[in-house]
Amino acid sequence: MKVRLLEGEMQLLKTLEKLGGEAYDKRLTSEIGWPPDKVTTMALNMSERGIVNVSSEEEVWIWLTDEGLRYARIGLPERRILEQAVVKGEVEVSKLEGVEDWEKPIGLAWLRRKGWGVIRGGRIKVVGEFPKGADEKLIELIASKGKVRLTELPDELRKAVKTLKSRRLVEAGKVTRRLISLTELGWGVLRGEVEVLEEVSRLTRDLIVSGR
Template sequence: MELSYQEKVTLIKLKNLRKAKFEDLVKETGLDQVAVMRAVLWLQSKGLARLHEKQKKIVRLTEAGKRYAEIGLPERRALKLLAERGKITLNDLKEVLSDDELKPIVGILRREGWATVRKENGELVLEITERGKMSLNESRPIDRVLKILAERGEVEAKEIEGLIPLNE
């Protein structure tokens, strides 16, 4: 059976390694990725090697995600302002939130138990709760995931699936 130089090098390294990740095989052979892939495919077609493919789901931040990693999630920024002042109006939140971020914030702060909401002089007033004060120093799963993604750029989905539910 006739083998090319790349096939011979790849086969010898595979024999020594027995099983190898593609990246490791490229490193060991000293060949470029295309040459190694071509060699492995030819070796497989000749019955001398077997290629196992494994798909990975990768998670990375969008532009909005990168922005929030930098300036903080809207609910965190709102909570910080609330903690500084004790109570605020919806208008006060415009100092730290965009109009799009402002719309769902009251519901989020209430759902998390971070603020109570009431009407005072015709305006919505938010007041920080004890839970809100305690949450200032606590990290939620979404906060941890955002930090991980900001630090590492991209992460395999299985690494963070235990922290937050991932949608396709």
């Protein structure tokens, strides 16, 4: 059996061999030093000739918005309000410190919603316990990593994504990644079991028709 390789394809095959026979496109890009588009295009062309397999999967990534990054540094408004109320026993809304006027309604609403306190007569009184919530844990995690895959999050944190999106503290986006793996033909090329015709810079119509 014979196979004709285009310029650079043998390098891609050898890199896959070094990586155990399969690798994601991002890893190949890093190993070879090519632009991502070049790796993807070459792999898809090789898959049409049965030299490699290419399977695609979509990943959802989560990252913090500018406001989310701010809260990662200084804390959610309800947490900052809570901390002042805990220290003083209770605190007047008008005397809250370190909380912007536009944040106060948001922080007070979430304080009540989380069962951390009650507001009567313009004063905040704390009640119950105040454990760190999944929303706060998720903000900390994303801040430490820059962005995270949705599938890597435990159920508790995954549920918090919807909450933080509604507060416009995180955004989500889909990224396609491709797993490229050697076929039997590809392994045969590397083992010398398949005759390799000289590498060419591109396949011409004549080469395709003639099969040379």
